[in-house]
Amino acid sequence: MDTLKRDVLSQRVQQVRPSGIRKFFDIINTMPNVISLGVGEPDFVTPEHIRQAGIESIQQGRTRYTSNSGILELREEIAALFQRLYGLTYDPLSQVLVTVGVSEGVDLAMRTIIDPGDEVIAPDPGYVAYEADIIFAGGVPVPVPTYAKYDFAVRAAEIEAAITPRTKMILLGNPNNPTGAVIPREELAAIAKLAIEHDLIVVSDEVYSQLVYGTEHVSIAAMPQMQERTIILDGFSKAYAMTGWRVGYVLAPEHILSAMLKVHQYAIMCAGTAAQEAALQALRHGDADVKRMHDDYARRGRMFVDGLNRIGLACSEPRGAFYAFPYVGNTGMSDEEFAEKLLFEEEVALVPGSSFGNAGKNYVRATYCTAYDKLEEALIRIERFVKKHA
Template identity: 50%
Template sequence: MITEQRSKYLSETVKSIKPSGIRRFFDLASSMENVISLGVGEPDFVTPWNVIEASYHSLELGYTAYTANAGLPELRKEISRYMRRRFGVSYRAEDEMIVTVGASQAIDIALRAILNPGEEVIVVEPSFVSYAPTVTLAGGVPVPVHTYSQDEFKLQPEHIESAVTERTKAILLCSPNNPTGTVLSKNDLVKIAEVVEKYDLLVISDEIYAELTYDEPYTSFSSIESMRDRTILISGFSKAFAMTGWRLGFACGPKEILQAMLKIHQYTMMCAPTMAQHAALEALVNGQKDVIKMKESYRQRRSLVTHALEEMGLSCHIPGGAFYVFPSIEKTGLSSEEFAEQLLMQEKVAVVPGSVFGESGEGHVRCSYATSIQKLEEAMRRIDRFLKTL
């Protein structure tokens, strides 16, 4: 059967979605030698040993069966204590929380639980590459709202208002943001909350980088007055606890919404991996010292990279969180795609074109500083050398 004939069996929705732009550059870089990758957003730290050991121990004890659909009761109770202790938000472990296969699955089932066909979700751009496609796959319509470098990529309330229609159901936020590293302050969130309440919207708040903020205490969107019952809070263990491959996240929110999400989770996933849940429990109970050490290392790397980029003449706001910088490359006269391709081919440094994060990302590239100081220093030398050839 030829390709054209086979393609008729594919969903039109799936055919309309482009492959991940991040993965394209990562795959290209992985086929080359001596490449320094500043592309994929993943900690370079190995999961702390006590967390790994907890997983081993759970296997030795024979914990290899399914858990409850919503996750281990003791893990959910610990997540509840953790969220209250660290971020001042309270959720019941019994019915306001689900342990998921990564934060990505949590976002997916949140969207599928709330959207009817054709309803709109405001997606704040530049945004993580999966947001808009996940809205589409849930039957919704992603509506981009742009942020701009002159505002340090902070969302402006009036831009939300201009995008709201009678079909708008929710806003998808990420703070600290991927790819810009921008953190929304409490004052920023209060202004956004006023718009949310005015138009009776829901908010899906991706807070996966909440532990990785450097300049001010983190404010969870659901902690803003009257926003708890309008917020589906998404988080997980991948970034702060260096547990990307364990694929473990969680969602918290109002009982009615979380129980609707649980239905989808039951039928599509059953439960998150049992051994990963035991590891996550150890991370929450005894892992905060490791989080602090990794965070301090990221802070040092942030200083190195932002200073080096400014010295090269690539303007870059200082990101308040996550582990990304988003410098402007407009002065080079290249598109972000051209810049990334030429830099990879000439100097073997992989960065991600800003255009893959939405239209407002054009003119920038994302550089992850979740790699060693030595590699970052060498990458900065190579980028500087590349710029001098233009």
């Protein structure tokens, strides 16, 4: 058989690094006794009444396409939620779009807004898909470092220093994956001021917005003059334990959302019907479920972060999500070496911090959305490992 005489892969695809999370996930799948703190997936099962809503949709034969934008009742509930939480008014007909998870929302935002060569500022460390989606859209990622002394919350001063004439967008994860950082109100106000002064679009990934601890979550779209230049991304995967249902949503000004819808129509058509009906049930009747899981995460996180600090792995206070981001540089190992040795020697899976950006070097990400007793056992194994290599 003849072989191709040219490199057929696009330069954009070749620029993107394979996910560091997937590498460890593949290894974990071959180790039956491993305690996995590597993948950001709740250990809770989707609440029964939400599951039943999806099952009923199928049993009743509601299996056809929905509107490209999603079920109208779901969009109405999403708009009502943001009115209730932040006083923001969105038209469900023209300013709300249901997506296949928040991941699709990130991709849509990049492909809709970014032209080749446009620069996108994003905090470092940050969610692994951000850099990839910027590159896939032809943009240039501009990572802005965050620091443990500020609990990894991105600061306006660092963003301002990174702005150039090519900057078109600021991309925020708030709360942040992998660090659990929540951006304080005063910093968000300063970032909003920069966006207005430099005429920038802000994309705010708020999928962990209902999982914050001891602080408030503020949506930057609620800042003065910001709704008109903000794309909000949110979804059901984390707060409602619905990762496999793949339902997210976008809220944006009408002229931006209509352009995003154009990409969505050709790439996706619509999110799954049964999944959307389950999401509708979650919004209408799931508040108690969210509170129950939130409080359990808070309890687990407090124990786990205290344990890491006791062991000698300094860990900033995660204010949101369900991630701890301890420093392992004092062990004499790189973050990749630490994670790999810990996995094979003690069967505890973490993710190297460098998977999330250069500022993540010498840190590791550990999820605490697994059972309390497994977290306790993980701490025993990690402490044994650290003492062994001291």
